[in-house]
Amino acid sequence: MGRKSKYTIEEKVQAVLDYKNGKRGTIQICNDLEIEQSSLYSWVRIYDKYGENGFLPKTKNKQYTKDFKEMVVQAYLNEQGSFKKIAIDYDILSDSTLRRWVKSYNSHEELKDYNPKGDVYMTKTRKTTVEERKEIVQYCLNNNKEYKLAAEQFDVSYAQVYQWVKKYMELGEDGLTDKRGKRKEESQLTELEKLQRENERLKRQLEDKERENIILKKLQEVERRRYSPKENKNQNI
16 A cells, blocks of 8 residues: 655544544545554544644654653553554654664663754764774664764764765775765776675675664564563563
8 A cells, every 4th residue: 555655734633533423434544545544543642632733743852861761661561552652642752762762772772861952963073083983883873873873972963974874885984984985986897896896785784684683673572572471471470
């Protein structure tokens, strides 16, 4: 099923009202708007809690404390609801934010206070060494490509981190040199150089995929424990 990229506030509200009033059934609404049922149910929860204002664009970052993050992560792990439901219940801007916290928690990473200042988006670029750029890129990749987190950690701009990671994925460590990743055109390469370049690119893609798989396996293990009858029985003893 294809999906529209965006829906107006009016479309969302009308869908919710039709659902609540029985004017259109779930399947008809989802077919009409080309959305999944989970999206419709999410709209209903948002409308029930915030009304039409719940569909207004989010223009400001929210401040989340370490204690708050740990509280909502535990709410999810204790089966108080899905990512979407808990995000709505605790007024978190996006369920993807909660997903990141759960991944970090299960990777034994410390959940830290977050006070959004927008600095990393506006910070002026600063000079860095090749070794610094390598360290920053590896940190970003090891943290699920959290560009903003890496920018804050190393006191550089968001744009710098994004460009360094992009160049590294395309060119490897050569992309992090002071030549800003300049390289021969494809037509200037020998066959051996073309093979070497392609091998390096595939190697980086494989490493990136392996990182994603490790995180996914950890999350799947948490889900397995949550819904395992044996685990639930032991928790109730």
